[in-house]
Amino acid sequence: MAGFSLAGSMIARKSFVTSGSRNPTARATVRVHSVSRGSQARSRRSLVGKGNKVNLASVQDAIPLSVRDSRAKKIYRQGAVCQAAAEAVEYSMVDNRIPVTIITGFLGSGKTTLLNHILTQDHGLRIAVVENEFGEQDIDGSLVALVEVGEENIMMLNNGCLCCTVREDLVKMLSDLCRNKRQLFDHVLIETTGIANPAPIVQTFYLEPELNNEYKLDGVITVVDSKHVTQHLDEVKPDGIVNEAIEQIAFADRIVLNKIDLVDDSTISAVTSRIKNINGMATIVHAQRSVVDVKYVMGVGGFDLDKVEDEVNQNLAKEEESHDHDAHAHSHGHEHAADCAEPDCGHDHGHDAHAHSHGHEHAADCAEPDCGHDHGHGHGHAHVHDDSVTSISLVRKGELDLDKVNNWLGLLLETRSEDLYRMKGVLAIAGCDERFVFQGVHSLFEGVPDRPWGDEERVSKLVFIGKDLPKKEIEESFDTCFV
Numbered sequence: 291m292a293g294f295s296l297a298g299s300m301i302a303r304k305s306f307v308t309s310g311s312r313n314p315t316a317r318a319t320v321r322v323h324s325v326s327r328g329s330q331a332r333s334r335r336s337l338v339g340k341g342n343k344v345n346l347a348s349v350q351d352a353i354p355l356s357v358r359d360s361r362a363k364k365i366y367r368q369g370a371v372c373q374a375a376a377e378a379v380e381y382s383m384v385d386n387r388i389p390v391t392i393i394t395g396f397l398g399s400g401k402t403t404l405l406n407h408i409l410t411q412d413h414g415l416r417i418a419v420v421e422n423e424f425g426e427q428d429i430d431g432s433l434v435a436l437v438e439v440g441e442e443n444i445m446m447l448n449n450g451c452l453c454c455t456v457r458e459d460l461v462k463m464l465s466d467l468c469r470n471k472r473q474l475f476d477h478v479l480i481e482t483t484g485i486a487n488p489a490p491i492v493q494t495f496y497l498e499p500e501l502n503n504e505y506k507l508d509g510v511i512t513v514v515d516s517k518h519v520t521q522h523l524d525e526v527k528p529d530g531i532v533n534e535a536i537e538q539i540a541f542a543d544r545i546v547l548n549k550i551d552l553v554d555d556s557t558i559s560a561v562t563s564r565i566k567n568i569n570g571m572a573t574i575v576h577a578q579r580s581v582v583d584v585k586y587v588m589g590v591g592g593f594d595l596d597k598v599e600d601e602v603n604q605n606l607a608k609e610e611e612s613h614d615h616d617a618h619a620h621s622h623g624h625e626h627a628a629d630c631a632e633p634d635c636g637h638d639h640g641h642d643a644h645a646h647s648h649g650h651e652h653a654a655d656c657a658e659p660d661c662g663h664d665h666g667h668g669h670g671h672a673h674v675h676d677d678s679v680t681s682i683s684l685v686r687k688g689e690l691d692l693d694k695v696n697n698w699l700g701l702l703l704e705t706r707s708e709d710l711y712r713m714k715g716v717l718a719i720a721g722c723d724e725r726f727v728f729q730g731v732h733s734l735f736e737g738v739p740d741r742p743w744g745d746e747e748r749v750s751k752l753v754f755i756g757k758d759l760p761k762k763e764i765e766e767s768f769d770t771c772f773v
């Protein structure tokens with residue numbers, strides 16, 4: 291945990307996660323596409339100040355805000371970090387970096403369809419597209435919006451997958467794009483291959499100064515094929531190989547649950563609850579042909595510190611809702627279960643108690659083959675879900691000891707960063723008038739003092755999405771961090 295400090299808003303360096311099963315013939319293409327000339331570039335927000343973003347790397351360069359440093363500690367304890375940073379930082383107050391949206395999702399889920407939908411909408415943004423495809427075949431002919439683009443605006447990468455072997459090429463490509471055509475576009479959309487793990491791509495935007503200086507990550511959009519996702523989530527991979535379908539959902543800021551025309555309502559509910567279990571933070575919309583409001587997928591701010599609190603609160607509200615649902619189910623017992631058309635509703639359908647006695651009868655009524663119920667068939671019908679990737683959240687009243695929570699987070703990142711996919715939180719730190727907000731991806735961590743608590747009750751809220759996270763252990767160790 292050497293060097294970890296909350297107020298220092300450390301951005302840790304760690305080797306990229308890699309995965310097997312990559313196709314070295316994948317190709318990436320960049321095209322600058324003028325979609326609409328209607329409106330100008332999005333308004334930029336200032337970097338420092340209440341509710342605004344801080345470029346932490348730059349702040350850290352400008353002022354050593356390690357809380358272990360006595361000067362910084364004093365500043366921090368006075369609750370004046372933002373002010374100090376504002377005074378120290380001499381760079382532009384406007385964040386002019388180009389927003390980047392990553393569109394991911396399993397093979398055939400509807401990513402290109404979504405891309406096409408975005409490109410043909412009247413949003414006024416000029417969009418550059420990075421297309422990463424397998425094989426040497428031509429760009430998807432159905433990508434109507436790209437047909438108009440001139441050859442001079444096409445850049446190709448053809449030696450691998452964005453999330454692994456061509457990451458360096460992506461850096462170079464986007465740097466060149468910025469250098470040569472900065473005035474021609476307002477936003478970049480990256481469509482990954484269907485088996486890409488979004489994590490290394492996300493990390494690249496933090497770890498590569500060339501990218502971090504010019505581009506800011508806006509969000510990870512995951513398109514999910516509602517008909518086939520269950521089989522992809524259930525696929526058991528060899529040791530050390532990630533299940534990309536799970537990772538893609540775990541990293542999402544927004545989920546487009548697509549192809550709902552191909553499934554019935556109970557499947558939609560089952561899939562929705564499965565997705566929520568993996569990633570409680572992402573919002574989900576249902577779609578056909580990937581038709582969604584462009585605002586849902588662009589301008590997301592999924593990595594913005596000033597949106598952390600909203601997202602954490604949303605997650606907690608969803609969790610509460612599902613608890614209420616559970617409580618409701620428990621009180622109704624089996625009678626409710628008999629009426630419930632939702633196999634993954636979280637209700638106690640009384641299977642444990644009833645499976646042996648009348649497992650078959652229930653099974654006969656249950657239309658959902660992947661419900662995970664013990665149907666009592668006794669012939670290996672049950673599916674084994676990989677439930678190892680889940681969301682956990684903590685809500686605690688009271689004030690945290692800065693050093694203790696520093697150590698706690700440092701240790702967590704040191705020991706579990708590989709399995710910690712996404713994290714977001716708001717911390718109430720003793721002696722600090724402002725809430726401390728943070729977000730992270732694996733070992734990448736950024737945090738900053740936010741708006742003052744004022745009269746509001748001091749409550750810390752944290753959400754983690756990850757693999758095999760020991761909920762109890764994380765909760766108990768966090769509980770020792772209070773004053």
Ligand SMILES: Nc1nc2c(ncn2[C@@H]2O[C@H](COP(=O)(O)OP(=O)(O)OP(=O)(O)O)[C@@H](O)[C@H]2O)c(=O)[nH]1
Nearest residue numbers: 396397398399400401402403484548549578579580
């Ligand atoms: N029925 C139905 N088909 C859809 C829907 N959305 C997309 N498709 C079709 O599904 C197929 C795959 O869609 P794409 O957009 O190419 O999927 P993709 O994720 O880009 O595919 P890869 O690049 O191969 O990973 C195409 O034939 C689409 O027309 C939908 O909502 N319903």
